[in-house]
Amino acid sequence: MSRSLDSAQSFLERLEARGGREGAVLAGEFSDIQARSAAWKADGVCSTEAGSRPENVRKNRYKDVLPYDQTRVILSLLREEGHSDYINGNFIRVRVGVTEGGGLGVARGEQQNLSSEFGLHQGVDGSLAYIATQGPLPHTLLDFWRLVWEFGVKVILMACREIENGRKRCERYWAQEQEPLQTGLFCITLIKEKWLNEDIMLRTLKVTFQKESRSVYQLQYMSWPDRGVPSSPDHMLAMVEEARRLQGSGPEPLCVHCSAGCGRTGVLCTVDYVRQLLLTQVIPPDFSLFDVVLEMRKQRPAAVQTEKQYRFLYHTVAQMFCSMLQNASPHYQNIKENCAPLYDDALFLRTPQALLAIPRPPGGVLRSISVPGSPGHAMADTYAVVQKRGAPVGAGRGTETGTGARSAEEAPLYSQVTPRAQRPGAHAEDVRGTLPGRIPADQSPAGSSAYEDVVGGAQTGGLGFNLRIGRPKGPRDPPAEWTRV
Numbered sequence: 001m002s003r004s005l006d007s008a009q010s011f012l013e014r015l016e017a018r019g020g021r022e023g024a025v026l027a028g029e030f031s032d033i034q035a036r037s038a039a040w041k042a043d044g045v046c047s048t049e050a051g052s053r054p055e056n057v058r059k060n061r062y063k064d065v066l067p068y069d070q071t072r073v074i075l076s077l078l079r080e081e082g083h084s085d086y087i088n089g090n091f092i093r094v095r096v097g098v099t100e101g102g103g104l105g106v107a108r109g110e111q112q113n114l115s116s117e118f119g120l121h122q123g124v125d126g127s128l129a130y131i132a133t134q135g136p137l138p139h140t141l142l143d144f145w146r147l148v149w150e151f152g153v154k155v156i157l158m159a160c161r162e163i164e165n166g167r168k169r170c171e172r173y174w175a176q177e178q179e180p181l182q183t184g185l186f187c188i189t190l191i192k193e194k195w196l197n198e199d200i201m202l203r204t205l206k207v208t209f210q211k212e213s214r215s216v217y218q219l220q221y222m223s224w225p226d227r228g229v230p231s232s233p234d235h236m237l238a239m240v241e242e243a244r245r246l247q248g249s250g251p252e253p254l255c256v257h258c259s260a261g262c263g264r265t266g267v268l269c270t271v272d273y274v275r276q277l278l279l280t281q282v283i284p285p286d287f288s289l290f291d292v293v294l295e296m297r298k299q300r301p302a303a304v305q306t307e308k309q310y311r312f313l314y315h316t317v318a319q320m321f322c323s324m325l326q327n328a329s330p331h332y333q334n335i336k337e338n339c340a341p342l343y344d345d346a347l348f349l350r351t352p353q354a355l356l357a358i359p360r361p362p363g364g365v366l367r368s369i370s371v372p373g374s375p376g377h378a379m380a381d382t383y384a385v386v387q388k389r390g391a392p393v394g395a396g397r398g399t400e401t402g403t404g405a406r407s408a409e410e411a412p413l414y415s416q417v418t419p420r421a422q423r424p425g426a427h428a429e430d431v432r433g434t435l436p437g438r439i440p441a442d443q444s445p446a447g448s449s450a451y452e453d454v455v456g457g458a459q460t461g462g463l464g465f466n467l468r469i470g471r472p473k474g475p476r477d478p479p480a481e482w483t484r485v
Contacts (some may be wrong), residue, residue: 005328007283008321015318025313029290030307037297046070046298056086059143061134063252065260071299073131075143077150089133089261090300092269094292108459131253132300134261135170137162142184144173148216149186149209153251155243158220159257159264165226169259174205174295175220185209196242198224199235217246224264227305229312233319240272266296266303266314276316278324415457
């Protein structure tokens with residue numbers, strides 16, 4: 001356990017050490033990932049012959065997103081009925097470990113069994129963890145359900161809507177209420193649907209094939225923008241947590257898709273994989289997100305497609321590591337001040353409730369990160385708090401973007417809070433600061449051919465590193481002897 005915690009702390013310390021260079025470092029890393037991906041294609045390391053065959057071309061949603069032959073999903077179910085073995089999908093299996101030279105390395109993309117110590121699920125055919133695929137087309141619905149049935153998929157993660165920016169991005173492959181869906185020999189019925197949170201819909205489906213029925217769960221993220229990132233990590237983390245709860249301990253892979261099955265799909269796979277490392281307490285020494293994303297790119301084209309998505313991954317992983325360290329041991333309590341990364345533009349990244357719930361040590365010095373107290377200065381009749389303004393009343397989803405500079409109204413406000421006993425006849429007042437309101441997802445502009453354009457250049461901007469994320473900014477609890485108001 002302590003080794004895994006030390007690895008997480010080391011990761012955060014390396015981010016902190018970069019200081020103001022963080023943006024440039026991440027931009028350089030992502031450019032390197034893109035260059036290596038292009039070299040693999042040019043050198044034939046990652047070939048796409050199956051997807052280029054004339055009989056398969058019409059089964060690809062985007063002509064520049066073809067599955068790599070080395071890891072592609074090969075269908076055998078219903079082959080005797082004359083159906084092809086082709087679907088635009090790849091197995092993604094990542095193993096991060098220590099190389100012979102002592103540094104962090106990743107396994108090759110060849111199909112190999114991964115050790116269960118890394119928290120990944122292994123299928124009976126040796127495939128592990130994830131099937132990354134495109135959103136089905138009208139004429140590939142049957143192939144999609146052949147994939148789900150053959151590989152025993154229990155949970156489907158969907159990171160797009162049916163229609164985005166006025167264009168069809170995914171064919172509806174699930175049933176609606178009182179409207180079963182029949183495709184080939186498969187009959188899909190909607191058992192129930194409910195909102196997991198304001199962004200994610202959970203559907204329970206009954207799939208029947210040749211008189212056998214199975215339950216399949218679908219989690220759809222409804223507000224994840226094209227080529228962009230979610231408004232905050234919280235709902236995405238809730239999505240993968242619920243997926244693993246529904247999955248149970250079975251060996252079946254998760255099926256993950258967006259429209260092309262690369263950008264947003266890669267982000268989901270990466271976050272879930274790192275979360276599995278945390279749960280199994282096997283974060284390797286010198287853990288590197290660069291290596292994880294690079295390994296995924298060997299197995300699915302353009303997994304984690306934009307620089308903005310790459311930056312978002314760093315923020316999300318840092319948030320998970322900070323939360324784990326704070327909850328694990330008092331020895332790591334200062335990690336949230338001393339080792340958390342800095343973010344330039346984190347207006348749309350909310351402080352997770354889990355961090356707010358962390359108990360403070362009794363009798364400890366309580367102060368704001370933004371207003372540090374002087375050493376040895378005793379707590380007097382007042383204490384400083386930081387209060388951030390919430391989102392304007394009436395702000396709704398889709399009314400503003402998730403990036404941009406902070407306005408003057410969003411700057412921290414500092415106030416003095418007097419003990420209740422010394423207030424001149426005042427009524428009880430709420431001295432707690434408010435968290436920033438939920439900011440809607442980034443609405444990235446997209447033209448007729450902008451969606452998940454693999455050959456396009458990297459996007460810049462998005463997150464930076466100029467806001468500590470480890471400890472939530474805001475008010476601190478008053479000393480124990482004060483009356484709570």
